[in-house]
Amino acid sequence: MKSHLVKSLLLASSLVAVASLASVASAEECATGPVTVGFLPKLDTDPYFQVAQTGAEEAAAEIGGKAIKQAPSQATAEAQIEFINNLVSQKVGVIAISANDANAVAPALKRAMQQGVKIVSYDSDVAPAARTVFLNQAAGDSLAEMMLESMGKLIDYDGEFAILSSTPTATNQNAWIDFMKAKMAAEPKYAKMKLVQVAYGQESEQVNQQQALGLAQAFPNLKGIIIPAGIGLPAAARAMEQAGLLGKIKLTGLAPATLIKKYIQDGSVQDIWWNVKDLGYLTYFAAQAVAQCKLTGKEGETFKAGRLGDYTVGKGGEVLLGPADIVTPANVEEFKF
Numbered sequence: 455m456k457s458h459l460v461k462s463l464l465l466a467s468s469l470v471a472v473a474s475l476a477s478v479a480s481a482e483e484c485a486t487g488p489v490t491v492g493f494l495p496k497l498d499t500d501p502y503f504q505v506a507q508t509g510a511e512e513a514a515a516e517i518g519g520k521a522i523k524q525a526p527s528q529a530t531a532e533a534q535i536e537f538i539n540n541l542v543s544q545k546v547g548v549i550a551i552s553a554n555d556a557n558a559v560a561p562a563l564k565r566a567m568q569q570g571v572k573i574v575s576y577d578s579d580v581a582p583a584a585r586t587v588f589l590n591q592a593a594g595d596s597l598a599e600m601m602l603e604s605m606g607k608l609i610d611y612d613g614e615f616a617i618l619s620s621t622p623t624a625t626n627q628n629a630w631i632d633f634m635k636a637k638m639a640a641e642p643k644y645a646k647m648k649l650v651q652v653a654y655g656q657e658s659e660q661v662n663q664q665q666a667l668g669l670a671q672a673f674p675n676l677k678g679i680i681i682p683a684g685i686g687l688p689a690a691a692r693a694m695e696q697a698g699l700l701g702k703i704k705l706t707g708l709a710p711a712t713l714i715k716k717y718i719q720d721g722s723v724q725d726i727w728w729n730v731k732d733l734g735y736l737t738y739f740a741a742q743a744v745a746q747c748k749l750t751g752k753e754g755e756t757f758k759a760g761r762l763g764d765y766t767v768g769k770g771g772e773v774l775l776g777p778a779d780i781v782t783p784a785n786v787e788e789f790k791f
Contacts, residue, residue: 483570484747488519489547491741493734494537496554496578496624497657498525501710502684502730503552505791506577509734510550516760521738522546529621529657531558538562542571548741551585552577555623560584572744576737578626579772586744586751587771589737591728592778594626598633601680601706602644604724604780608704612646613677616669618653618662618690618707620683627682634680650676659689666690670699681707688713691723711781711789718786725781730791733775736762740773 493510495503503525510521524541526533531554539562541549549571553559556579563573563584573580576589591597605615617634619627631652638644650673655662662685670676681687687709694700700717706724717723739759743749749757751771759765765773781789 485547485745487746488514488517488742489745490520490522490544491548491550491738491745492541492544492546493521493523493525493737494534494541494549494551495523495525496534496552496620497529498527500657500685501713503577505710505730506734506737509731509736510738511734512731513735513738513760517739517742519547519738519742521734529554531555531623534559535562538566542566542569546571547745548572548574550574550576550589550737550741551580553580553625554578554621556580556625558623572741574737574741574744576733578624580625582770585771587740587749587767587773589733589740589773589775591730591733591775593774594629595633597682597708597726597778598630599637600726600778600780601630601682601708602634602637604706604726605678605680605704606644606647608706608724609647609677611643614648614650614673614675615678615680616651616653616673616676617649618655618665618669618679618681618683618686620657620686621654624683630682655681655683655686655689657683657685659685662686662689663693666693667697667699670694670697670703676703678704678706681705681709683707684709687723687725691717710791711786712791715786718781719783721783726778727781727789728775728778732762735760736765736773736775740765 507523514521524537534554560581573585574587575585579588653665655665681690687707691705691714701722708726711725711727714723736759743757753767753769755767756764767773
């Protein structure tokens with residue numbers, strides 16, 4: 455009886471081992487041609503991701519495969535996890551995700567990998583163990599430095615300012631904020647600038663408007679607000695204009711240049727921006743290379759991205775689209791989104 459039990463346990467152990475090996479093998483399978491790439495942005499209604507998707511679709515038309523986009527109506531990790539599972543059930547070859555929370559979505563992404571789905575991130579990274587490469591719109595430190603420098607110039611490096619971020623868990627924005635704080639502490643030219651509060655617009659136009667006005671009321675001496683969120687900056691600019699505060703309180707951050715063109719032209723707002731369509735285009739090329747095991751995320755690897763040319767994988771599997779620009783009255787016409 456005891457011998458039979460031992461044999462049963464050994465057999466069960468072997469089956470588990472085989473299943474585990476099958477799972478690993480599945481995760482390591484290489485596509486022999488273009489696959490379907492499921493894009494999972496933070497929020498379905500954000501025009502930023504809609505424009506990025508046009509770049510992905512352009513790339514798909516060039517090299518084959520398919521770019522689909524599915525996203526939640528709320529910018530939460532919980533909502534994204536449901537969509538990760540949906541995309542796995544649809545048997546996409548790759549999921550390209552812009553994370554609402556880098557760590558919270560990681561377990562679901564790892565499960566997807568075990569089922570043979572490759573993972574890349576774009577715009578906002580996930581935990582590195584849960585993806586192959588991260589397609590970043592620009593070097594995070596350079597974006598943070600440009601936003602801080604823009605704010606400094608707008609308020610003559612003197613006075614109170616606030617930051618209106620998207621959500622408390624937004625990976626990229628939290629990193630930018632930490633960098634700005636460190637930069638201010640380290641460099642004398644920022645000594646007279648005081649960060650009074652970090653608020654959150656929750657990826658909602660209405661909440662961003664309310665928060666911007668709330669900051670103006672809470673801090674009567676407020677000179678400026680940095681808004682590193684595509685929805686937030688236009689919403690805050692409109693609210694401040696209606697309240698008669700725009701100009702008295704300067705704004706800078708990240709947003710589609712065309713949405714705030716008139717505010718840029720009158721000098722009350724500056725913008726740090728890049729070619730959003732190209733981010734989607736680059737992400738699609740990278741996703742197909744990952745699907746076909748031509749790209750493993752190792753530092754120094756190179757791949758071609760159509761009309762954008764050659765790219766090299768950097769430290770931690772990061773691929774940079776290219777440098778951003780500060781959008782001013784002098785160059786605003788160069789930005790079509």
